[in-house]
Amino acid sequence: MYTREQLIALVQDHTATHETYPFNKTNSHETIIWTVMKHTASNKITAMIFEREAVLYLTLKLTPDHVDEMIKTRGITRAYHMNKRHWITIAVNDTEATKQEMLGMLAESERLTKQ
Template sequence: MSNRKIIALIFEKDEKLMINLKLKPQHGELMRSRNGVYPGYHMNKTHWNTITVNKTDVSKNELINMIRESDKLTQ
């Protein structure tokens, strides 16, 4: 919060809960091979990824780790 940068965008599209997170490019590319993970919706597609929270095979722990990574990358 102290740097006033966005670490995540949470939104609903077509009745699906979505979250945009910033990941290292190689990690983002790896995660995009998973169901429910796409290049960032309306974001820089090299660094940002969109996860369909309720329709993905990304586990809760993986999602939490992705949020932590996004936080570190935006400091």
């Protein structure tokens, strides 16, 4: 089981990213806190971390073929707030994906957002 802080640390430990909070405006009605991990070289979004209804989520960019493959795994869906052809959302603590698979997808997301 991961906490939000542990998941942020995991992403930072395995990618060249920095933490940002661009969607959390003080006057927003949004109650979800979005942690956006941006690639240090390109400043593109590599990963997004958020909690909704006590479920911790990680959103990553994958190749379209890999997205099609991974959405067959329990706990992984097309990212509803991103391009569904390229992005997935993982229910981190409620998925059949292993830590190694998540790290592989994280590396792929970093590679795809590097430039």
